[in-house]
Amino acid sequence: ALARTYNTKAHKNNQRSYTYVQPHASYKVAILGASGGIGQPLALLVKMSPLVSSLNLYDIANVKGVAADLSHCNTPSQVADFTGASELANCLKGANVVVIPAGVPRKPGMTRDDLFNINANIVKTLIEAVADNCPDAFIHIISNPVNSTVPIAAEVLKQKGVYDPKKLFGVTTLDVVRANTFVAQKKNLKLIDVDVPVVGGHAGITILPLLSKTKPSVTFTDEEVQELTVRIQNAGTEVVEAKAGAGSATLSMAYAAARFVESSLRALDGDSDVYECSYIQSDVNELPFFASRIKLGKNGVEAVISSELEGLTEYEQKALEALKPELKASIEKGVAFVQKQP
Ligand code: NAI
Helix, strand or coil, X not given: CHHHHCCCCHHHCCCCCCCCCCCCCCEEEEEECCCCCCHHHHHHHHHCCCCEEEEXXXXXXXXXXXXXXXXXXXXXXXXXXXXXXXHHHHHHCCCCEEEECCXXXXXXXXXXXXXXXXXXXXXXXXXXXXXXXXXXXXXXXXXXXXXXXXXXXXXXXXXXXXXXXXXXXXXXXXXXXXXXXXXXXXXXXXXXXXXXXXXXXXXXXXXXXXXXXXXXXXXXXXXXXXXXXXXXXXXXXXXXXXXXXXXXXXXXXXXXXHHHHHHHHHHHCCCCCEEEEEEEECCCCXXXXXXXXXXXXXXXXXXXXXXXXXXXXXXXXXXXXXXXXXXXXXXXXXXXXXXCCC
C-alpha cells in the first residue's frame, strides 16, 4: 500500500509485481537530526511504515518530546530518543537504514553551497559514528549541499575502512517528486501515473530532469521543456522564498525521504522490483558521483539504469555537459574537505 502512496511503481506503468507480498516489521531505522523541520515529519512517516520495528531518533536537542509524542501512535515500531554525542553510538547500533537530515537549511538568497562550512562538519562527525557502529547500514544523506556531503561521507567511510559505495545514497527523491508533480499538472495527467527520471546532482543546474524519458510517454514543446526544467531546478528556492527566512522544504522533503526509506526497506525485505533515482558513486560518465536511476536490492545498489542516459535530446545533452563542471567542483570540494584534515 505504501508503494502506491509513494508512487514508486509508475515507471512500470503500474504493472505491480506480486512476487513481494508480505511486509513485516523487522527493520531498525535511525534518523539523525530528528527534531528538525524535516526530521519531525519524516519520523512520523517512518513511524507509519509496516516494515519498521525500531525507530531511533537522534538530535542535539528537543528529541525527547518528539519521541514521546510519536510513541503514542499505535503502529508497530518502538520509538527511542537519543540526545547529544554521548548517545549517538547507542542510537546507531543495529540500524539497517540511517537517514541524515541534520544541519542548517537555506535562507532566502543562499545557495546550497553556502551551507557547506557548517554542514560538512556535521555530516563528517555523524558518518564517523555510523562507520563505528553500523557500517553495514544503508546511509541516506539529506543534508545539503548533497553534491558535496555525499563525497564527504564516502571519504570518511574510506578512512574508516568500511566504505561500501552500494550503500551510500544522496537523497534526490524530492527532485523526482517535484518533476512528477509539475509534469502531471502541466500535461493534465493523473499524478500517480507520472514518472520523470532526474539525474546529475542536487543543486541548481546540476538537477537535470530527463523530460524526454517521462512515463507515460508525453511530448513537450521546446518552451515547455525550458519552463519545466527551470521550475524543477529552482523548486527548492521557490519554497525557501515562500518561507521567507523560516527555512527550506521540510514537508515535501519528509515525504520524499520517507519514500526513499520505504523503497530501501522493501529492497532489504526481498522485493526485487525497487527503482529510485539517487546520487551515488557512479561510473556512468567521468564524474565520480552522479544521480541516476538505480535498482535497489538487499545489498544496496544492484544496478545502475545507465540506458536511461542514452538517446537524450539535444537540450538534455547540452544541459548534461553544462552541469558537469559545477558538479565536479562540488565533489572535489567535499573530498578535499576530508583529505586536508589532520
Ligand atoms: P532544521 O534546522 O529545521 O533541522 C536540522 C536539525 O538538525 C535540527 O533539529 C538540529 O538540532 C539538528 N542538528 C544540527 N546539528 C546536528 C548534529 N551535529 N547532530 C545531529 N543533529 C544536528 O533544518 P531542516 O529544514 O530539517 O533541513 C535539514 C537539512 O536538509 C539542511 O541541510 C537542508 O539544506 C537539507 N535539505 C535537503 C533537501 C534534499 O532534497 N536533499 C531538501 C530540503 C532540505
